[in-house]
Amino acid sequence: MIDLHIRPEQPGDVQAVSSLLRTAFAGHPHSDHTEHLIVERLRAHGRLALGLAALLPDGELVGYVAFSKVAVDGADLGWYGLGPLAVRPRTQRQGVGRALVEAGLACLRRRADARGCVVLGEPEYYRRFGFAADPALRFPGPPTDYFMALSFAGPAPTGSVAYDPAFTG
Numbered sequence: 001m002i003d004l005h006i007r008p009e010q011p012g013d014v015q016a017v018s019s020l021l022r023t024a025f026a027g028h029p030h031s032d033h034t035e036h037l038i039v040e041r042l043r044a045h046g047r048l049a050l051g052l053a054a055l056l057p058d059g060e061l062v063g064y065v066a067f068s069k070v071a072v073d074g075a076d077l078g079w080y081g082l083g084p085l086a087v088r089p090r091t092q093r094q095g096v097g098r099a100l101v102e103a104g105l106a107c108l109r110r111r112a113d114a115r116g117c118v119v120l121g122e123p124e125y126y127r128r129f130g131f132a133a134d135p136a137l138r139f140p141g142p143p144t145d146y147f148m149a150l151s152f153a154g155p156a157p158t159g160s161v162a163y164d165p166a167f168t169g
């Protein structure tokens, strides 16, 4: 396991976060390569609910995860969306992604308003954290098993999920 420090992003991380997101998603088949812009827009509008950075002991930023509020049938029900999540290619498969997701979910669970989290991604990767497709929470577009939910307490609400407008430009 790699020696990592995980902490909330700081103003001085902004360039490194953008560079990391561009690099990590460069060859990704389902990416439109705008992940760095999504985070920049969330930040600019004060709607980046949580941004966590993973750093090596020398201070190099090698991983990042963002969380923002999602709406369920247009309402804020205390649900968050995980993403983007990225790890620098040469430090992938060493637990950085896992550490970021676990730390982020732990932070959210401590928030009084937080009821759960959704993610759009590879089921094989996200199910290890407890995410699972839930027919109650719909997200139009991608195959249903790629959109997953993790409730922090009780069943998930029923409805259609919308990410922050920053995700669409």
Ligand SMILES: CC(C)(COP(=O)(O)OP(=O)(O)OC[C@H]1O[C@@H](n2cnc3c(N)ncnc32)[C@H](O)[C@@H]1OP(=O)(O)O)[C@@H](O)C(=O)NCCC(=O)NCCS
Pocket: 024, 025, 028, 085, 086, 087, 088, 091, 092, 093, 094, 095, 096, 097, 098, 099, 120, 121, 122, 124, 125
């Ligand atoms: C996906 C990503 C964040 C995972 O981070 P990571 O630090 O490499 O992952 P971890 O070390 O925590 O976990 C590694 C495990 O995840 C698996 N894994 C990694 N990427 C995966 C993927 N896209 N689909 C399924 N499994 C994946 C590995 O096979 C490995 O499994 P193992 O533990 O059984 O060997 C990283 O590969 C990345 O930045 N990829 C490019 C950007 C991206 O795809 N982001 C997620 C979009 S939803």
